[in-house]
Amino acid sequence: MDLDALAGCLSSSACLVTQTTSGLIIGMLLFLVAVGLTLIFGVLKVVNFSHGAFYMFGAYFAMTAYQLTGSFALAMLAGAAGTAILGLIFERVFMSRVYGADVLMQLLVCYAFVLIFDDVVRIIWGPEFKAMGMPSAFQVMPLFIAGGVVPPYYLLLIGVALVAAIVLGIGLSRSRIGKVIRAAAHNPGMVSALGINTGLIYGGVFALGGMLAGLAGALAAPVRSLTPGMGFSVLIESFIVTVIGGMGSILGALIGALLLGLIRSFGSLGFPLFTEGLMYLFMVIVLVSKPTGLFGKEAA
Amino acid sequence: MTRTRTPGISRRSTLALMGAGAMTFAAPWVARAQAKTIKIGMPTILSGRVAQLGTSSRNAVMLEVEKVNAAGGLAGRQIEMVIRDSKGQPQEAARVARELVNTDGCELMIDAEASSGAFAVHEVARDLGVFCIHTNSETSALTADPKQHIPNAFRTARQGVHDSIVGGSYAAAIAKAKGLKKWATCSPDYAYGRDTTAEFTLYLKRFAPEVEIISESWPKLFQPDYTEVVTKILQAKPQALYSCLWGGDLTSYIDQANIYAMFGQMEVFAVNMADYTALTVVKNLPKGIHSGNRYIKTFPTTPENAAWGDAYKAKYNEYPTNWSWENATAIMLMAEASKKANSADGKKIAEALKGLTIKCPFGADGTVTMRGDDHTLVGYAIGWGTTIPQEPYVPEVKAGDWKTIFELEAEWKKSKGYT
Numbered sequence: 001m002d003l004d005a006l007a008g009c010l011s012s013s014a015c016l017v018t019q020t021t022s023g024l025i026i027g028m029l030l031f032l033v034a035v036g037l038t039l040i041f042g043v044l045k046v047v048n049f050s051h052g053a054f055y056m057f058g059a060y061f062a063m064t065a066y067q068l069t070g071s072f073a074l075a076m077l078a079g080a081a082g083t084a085i086l087g088l089i090f091e092r093v094f095m096s097r098v099y100g101a102d103v104l105m106q107l108l109v110c111y112a113f114v115l116i117f118d119d120v121v122r123i124i125w126g127p128e129f130k131a132m133g134m135p136s137a138f139q140v141m142p143l144f145i146a147g148g149v150v151p152p153y154y155l156l157l158i159g160v161a162l163v164a165a166i167v168l169g170i171g172l173s174r175s176r177i178g179k180v181i182r183a184a185a186h187n188p189g190m191v192s193a194l195g196i197n198t199g200l201i202y203g204g205v206f207a208l209g210g211m212l213a214g215l216a217g218a219l220a221a222p223v224r225s226l227t228p229g230m231g232f233s234v235l236i237e238s239f240i241v242t243v244i245g246g247m248g249s250i251l252g253a254l255i256g257a258l259l260l261g262l263i264r265s266f267g268s269l270g271f272p273l274f275t276e277g278l279m280y281l282f283m284v285i286v287l288v289s290k291p292t293g294l295f296g297k298e299a300a
Numbered sequence: 301m302t303r304t305r306t307p308g309i310s311r312r313s314t315l316a317l318m319g320a321g322a323m324t325f326a327a328p329w330v331a332r333a334q335a336k337t338i339k340i341g342m343p344t345i346l347s348g349r350v351a352q353l354g355t356s357s358r359n360a361v362m363l364e365v366e367k368v369n370a371a372g373g374l375a376g377r378q379i380e381m382v383i384r385d386s387k388g389q390p391q392e393a394a395r396v397a398r399e400l401v402n403t404d405g406c407e408l409m410i411d412a413e414a415s416s417g418a419f420a421v422h423e424v425a426r427d428l429g430v431f432c433i434h435t436n437s438e439t440s441a442l443t444a445d446p447k448q449h450i451p452n453a454f455r456t457a458r459q460g461v462h463d464s465i466v467g468g469s470y471a472a473a474i475a476k477a478k479g480l481k482k483w484a485t486c487s488p489d490y491a492y493g494r495d496t497t498a499e500f501t502l503y504l505k506r507f508a509p510e511v512e513i514i515s516e517s518w519p520k521l522f523q524p525d526y527t528e529v530v531t532k533i534l535q536a537k538p539q540a541l542y543s544c545l546w547g548g549d550l551t552s553y554i555d556q557a558n559i560y561a562m563f564g565q566m567e568v569f570a571v572n573m574a575d576y577t578a579l580t581v582v583k584n585l586p587k588g589i590h591s592g593n594r595y596i597k598t599f600p601t602t603p604e605n606a607a608w609g610d611a612y613k614a615k616y617n618e619y620p621t622n623w624s625w626e627n628a629t630a631i632m633l634m635a636e637a638s639k640k641a642n643s644a645d646g647k648k649i650a651e652a653l654k655g656l657t658i659k660c661p662f663g664a665d666g667t668v669t670m671r672g673d674d675h676t677l678v679g680y681a682i683g684w685g686t687t688i689p690q691e692p693y694v695p696e697v698k699a700g701d702w703k704t705i706f707e708l709e710a711e712w713k714k715s716k717g718y719t
Contacts, residue, residue, distance in 0.1 A: 129548030133583025225548035
């Protein structure tokens with residue numbers, strides 16, 4: 001425990017800026033993965049344990065597209081679009097067969113695909129780790145804001161994730177499609193009776209969830225090494241986020257992810273040997289005081 | 301009345317058969333010792349995060365075995381390698397090792413496991429008495445600790461304490477020349493990371509007593525994101541940083557530290573940087589990172605070493621790793637010991653191997669020696685240098701001095717109670 005370092009940081013604007021942005025970066029990437037997870041659970045009532053694989057595929061798709069075209073924008077597009085298509089196929093062909101089945105069956109299907117997807121990556125891209133490399137446009141000196149260090153690439157990353165959060169929030173609450181999705185989450189039988197194709201909605205939501213995780217993977221690819229199985233550690237943290245924020249709540253995922261990011265960045269200063277433990281401790285405190293999570297709704 | 305023998309198997313011959321059977325199961329490699337080919341078992345890691353290293357071990361072994369077989373094999377017997385995946389799990393490594401001897405009839409063993417698995421395989425070698433060379437475990441205690449000593453086991457891997465002595469003295473010289481007093485460390489949070497960092501800082505402070513460690517970070521092994529670690533180090537404002545992160549973790553760390561322009565703000569000493577697995581993967585390798593040599597075809601700067609690196613690349617379309625040279629050395633030593641003993645028998649090879657010096661592309665002076673008293677490799681090329689972003693990646697490596705290594709190693713062994 002090093003509370004002096006933490007107190008010293010909290011009283012210095014340079015340190016506050018650096019650590020807060022560092023927390024935001026960790027949090028926003030985590031949000032993109034966790035929000036897909038929570039969205040799929042909210043509408044489909046399925047806990048998608050294979051969600052980390054979409055993050056992994058997003059990163060690999062982006063790397064390949066970047067190697068082929070040299071365009072960062074196309075790399076991001078390939079990461080997002082590729083995983084959206086993959087999500088749609090996965091939901092229509094496999095997951096749709098286990099709706100309403102035992103939770104254990106859903107878990108087994110998802111886990112089987114975690115292993116299959118990892119092996120597919122191994123076969124296509126090889127077992128060794130890879131790096132995409134930072135696009136030259138972002139190979140610039142970091143910005144110094146109030147003495148704190150902020151890399152420009154991370155500003156872009158936070159911006160993209162924020163836009164995704166806003167579009168998602170407004171889209172679900174204001175647009176017609178958003179309303180249909182929320183209605184399908186609430187009462188799929190009635191929505192179906194009104195002549196709306198619920199299968200299409202389910203597929204679409206899964207594709208959207210996959211796309212968000214894929215986008216997170218694509219955004220992370222320039223700074224994180226790519227390996228088969230890389231989705232696993234992200235998945236665990238995403239589950240912590242959804243449990244803290246409340247399963248099914250988008251705002252909860254955002255707040256949960258940001259809190260976790262800030263706990264990591266400031267925790268590493270004050271509690272260097274207990275940073276991981278702090279995350280779990282926080283989750284336990286939330287669960288004890290509000291078992292449905294910060295923004296979770298009570299079961300009807 | 302005369303007793304006549306009933307037809308069939310008598311009690312005496314049954315007992316004799318059972319005895320022979322028991323002997324066969326107890327020491328199967330003895331029973332099969334006369335077979336024409338000789339099987340060498342090799343548990344290694346062929347799946348999971350470090351599969352690349354296991355594969356590079358296998359490649360190096362096959363490259364050398366082909367040469368030995370072309371020259372007539374081990375005392376006239378052609379080598380047949382039996383290579384199995386341990387998935388990096390110690391209990392699986394031990395099970396595979398046992399199976400290789402008892403079921404597959406392997407008479408000799410190459411243990412190409414990382415440290416955790418190597419200690420497990422070592423116990424199997426102790427139990428079965430099979431000849432075994434540990435090729436990848438760098439944990440010093442494996443051969444330094446007399447409790448671990450068995451007559452049939454050897455090590456051709458570099459040793460952690462050798463690396464620390466050379467790294468510590470190299471870093472101390474730079475610390476003194478550039479006035480680097482405030483140091484930070486950032487290493488993976490498991491036995492290798494903790495031990496190696498402790499040994500490095502021990503020798504750094506010994507050679508440069510004014511050095512002070514002002515910040516320590518212990519990220520998890522295989523952690524995807526190091527942002528909070530990078531920013532923590534930036535806050536501490538050290539003049540130099542030591543890290544023994546390796547593989548994908550090291551490349552992630554470099555990419556993430558790069559965008560904070562960390563490498564311009566401090567001298568970085570990353571012992572595992574100068575390995576082709578990391579050097580060829582990092583896209584924007586910063587200039588001037590100090591690193592220990594792992595395998596690099598330009599050090600030692602001999603035509604033999606360059607030719608070996610090129611031959612490997614020509615065959616496998618990638619450069620060798622640190623584990624490659626360690627495994628190749630095991631086959632080279634085994635072949636020479638077998639020639640000296642004029643036998644492929646494990647016990648005779650073990651006897652011949654003690655204190656054996658052979659010509660080797662990876663030797664500091666063109667030779668390496670299997671030290672007789674603790675069965676570990678000495679005299680291999682060991683040094684530190686700084687990186688450049690393209691080949692040859694580490695243009696100049698400052699070689700460590702084996703005389704100093706021996707002196708300090710003896711002192712270290714004494715302090716640990718090993719001698």
